[in-house]
Amino acid sequence: MAAFELDERLARDTVLVTVTGLCQLRVMKDGRWPWVMLVPQRAGVTEPFDLTPLDQAMLTFETNMVASALKTVTGAKKINVGALGNIVSQLHVHIVARSEGDPNWPGPIWGFGTSQPRSEAEMQQFIKALSQAL
């Protein structure tokens, strides 16, 4: 079986926070929303139902743990969770904190406008707050 290797586009767009068990937890460099991503460290998987049942349960547990922490950190009105993969096929789950009036509210974040990178200071602050809440 091939070893897991992070897709190069996901690597370029995100920063590693920690490994939550099954997944890498990564923060998007795009700072328009509090936006993180879980990437199961399994090679060749594109759909959640391609994972083993145990891995499916782990992914759910880790997704909900991170979603809950993100809500605590941001006080957001709603957490959006999505696994699309139309562009990058390697399985990855987006977890995004949404608030009324944020860019494209109440529409989706995907495919909207162009990335606005966080400053290094904002990135470090976000990672610290998220890590403490986990």
Add this chain to the structure above:
Amino acid sequence: MAAFELDERLARDTVLVTVTGLCQLRVMKDGRWPWVMLVPQRAGVTEPFDLTPLDQAMLTFETNMVASALKTVTGAKKINVGALGNIVSQLHVHIVARSEGDPNWPGPIWGFGTSQPRSEAEMQQFIKALSQAL
């Protein structure tokens, strides 16, 4: 505890296929994509992490079962799964079969254009095929 009651907008936009255990499986009337929805029959829940751990596991199981069936039925390139809830807060999970060149590919389906209802014949055919694959 209040009894579960389906949100009126979800009721208006969808047709019931079956109850998968925890959830109602419903088909969107919008026929631009093969598009279904799971609605956990729990009152007052807006986020997946508000569900009990058992219900979270059930929702994952049912989501992946339906996603796999939808892939089989449609032969789609990618299944998109999303729980947004920015407009309708009652927890609901979208499961959508995507193919290259479909409306807004490879962008998201949410917030794109206007609904184009299926004919009654198409709806019945889709429900029958999906039910057989489940």
